Amino acid sequence: MMWGRRPVRAPPPRRCGGVLWSARVSAPDEDQPAPAASDRRSSGQADIGRRNFAAVWVANFITAVGMMGFIPLIPLYLRELGVSGAESERIWSGVLAAGAPLMAAFMGPLWGSLGDRVGRKPMLLRANLAIMVFVGCMGLVTSIWQLLALRLIQGVFSGFLAPAMTLVSVTAPAERQGRTLGLLQTGVLCGSAIGPLVGGAVADSLGLRAVFFVCAGTSLVAFLVVALVVVEPPRAAVPKGSLSGPGKLLRAVAGDLRLLLANRALRGVLLGVFAVRFGASLIEPVLTLFVETLKGVDPERLASQAGLVFSVQVAATVFVTPYWGRLGDRRGPRRVFRLCAAGAALSFGAQALVTSLPQLLCLRLVCGVFLAGIMPTAYSAASRHSSADQRGGAYGFTFSSVILARGLGLLGGGWLAAHVGFAPLFVVGGLLMGAAALVARMGAARTPLRSQP
Template identity: 35%
Template sequence: MAVTDASPSPINWQKNLFVAWCGCFLTGVAFSLVMPFLPLYVEQLGVTDPQSLNLWSGVVFSITFLFSAVASPFWGGLADRKGRKIMLLRSALGMAIVMVLMGMATSIWQFLALRALLGLLGGFVPNANALIATQVPRKRSGWALGWLSTGAVSGALIGPLIGGLLADSFGLRPVFFITAAVLFLCFLMTLFAIRETFVPVQKKDMLHARDVFSSLKRPKLVLALFVTTLIIQVATGSIAPILTLYVRDLAGDIQNLAFVSGMIASVPGVAALLSAPRLGKLGDRIGPERILIAMLVVSVLLLIPMSLVQTPLQLGILRFLLGAADGALLPAVQTLLIYNVSNSVAGRIFSYNQSFRDIGNVTGPLMGAVVSAHWGFRAVFIVTAAIVLFNAVYSWRTLRRRVTRPDA
């Protein structure tokens, strides 16, 4: 049964937007709390060989996004039939339960299976995007979706700082239980604060995936934006599984490794929070496509010197600058998507985009783990820079023609 509101009063989309942003932020924090010490937890579960540790860290990190990519279109279609709020509740509560079980894992295979289950039960962010996209006035949808997307991104980048501090203070396993509490808070906020008036769509009336794309004015552009999302996540994820080990290589076996790694992983989130609103307003004036391409080029210019740093401080400064540029990337893609789709198919379009994002989240860490295992940590940054440069050229060629925008 769809979650509906009995009151006939109009939906307060501004309130829903704020609560959805908080939910996306908390979900992003919860997912990334474990990132600074994920290789250390894998090591604690019995994987001690350095090369195996690199590969297992990449696999464990990636499998969540692999299963999320598979499940996301299913959840998107179900949301179009049953409602978006109930999908948000399912996702938050399901992930909270899985996090508790992760903290109780006793083998690497149990942990791997639970990371896969976490991916299957995900989907909070794309369903939040679909909920807001169908409620916000069309002329403000670009700003709303751009602002909403900063919630998950900022949470994912700030979470490692909190996770590293908690791991150093309480140990590794308690962080999973704290993460579960954060997700349960997200569940409660969604249950009591988000309102949705939803008219169920019969399964027989649902458009087939092929018809969804044929209903778009510029399907090739939308597909190109999916690919851009994938490449952005490849570039972001390639560094994630090796960052803690790279910091240890730079600083030595320091006592507060998890905290230092978490801080370096998190500084891009601080930069993104500062830069994203300003770059979003600039994108409204000059076009999000120009912001997207310009920030991709800036990212290339920052990734290359990361391969040459000699201290964690140098790495942290460059990652702060990278975060200022990267904070505009996914919001720009989200804005371009909402410019080019209708509300009737927004749910599935955002779920498809989430699948591409998850595929990038799978490919990136695996690529980073393989490259680091064969050519060392520094090579990861060079390969990532080359991929981002390709994305910049590809996006520029795709978006050269004027992008359709909603009326002001």
């Protein structure tokens, strides 16, 4: 509230890629000098933010197209490498699907905190370069063990989402963090929806191995976009002594990570997002088998109908994610996270009762609407409870929670389905999402917000 002054309306903000970038305008004060230099710095940072957002969105989209072009085809590639038998195919498909995410989960905080010290742009370049090299080499393997080794190494070096989110976040206006991060994620979601179509078309026309080379090519394009367009945002000065050698650098990074984990509110964010993503991932490895048991499913069209079940949730996420980000900016990310987790819990758990394909499609659509709000609000909450010079580490932990939850969910879902059936997977997943909604009530109330960029 302004005392003794008349508020001045801000000029209309400029729009770039759906993100509004503007600075708040306060009433003029004749006793204060005109802040020309400050205005120029603020305008320059906004220009960097718009440029980086556009470039990173495009890079994320291209990378996601390539990554999702080959991942759904891994079971078919296994047969080409000599794996036979339904049981062996299922086991190896699960291991290869989960291997890279699990490795990325352990490395995410390290890369994020390292980016806080040496720069976020180098981390994004490192990720795209790793995808280009290691995924390209997957098209040359001759045994399943070579493919597994490359997937694990890829997971160590190729986490691209966390540094992308960090780089954009530090130049976005503090009051629009959720909106900006939500829109940024639509690039990944759109790429993930298009990638399987591209991969399938390439495999049908050029063969399975060509898909890996195409993915490597898309990563090269994304690498060039980041290298040529992205501008490294200014960050807090780092003592030179902390960068004088690998040992000192790793000790400094470890200290940064310990400091972040001491933040109670951030721990609540990590626990909540882990519970939601783990619960949602339980059904994924056996969802096609569950669809096969429903009324009205044509066995000859099982693949396309199962693909529709997957796509309807992704489509809902693409369209609704920016809305949840904007709502989180206005109402607070923790409150919106709680709403989304509760809605996802009800709609996901109710899928245990479906008996027909239309019922499942409707509930998947509703569940996708609520799941769309989890990630933008989680990243926005992480940004609120970390300073700008710790943002990479905070996002690295958040990213790791998501990836670790997904990897463990993929591994555990198939095993649980074999022992208890499909319905309990929905029940367990719904209960975990409900628990996340409760966790969201507990975390940040007594923890002060950290400085914003």
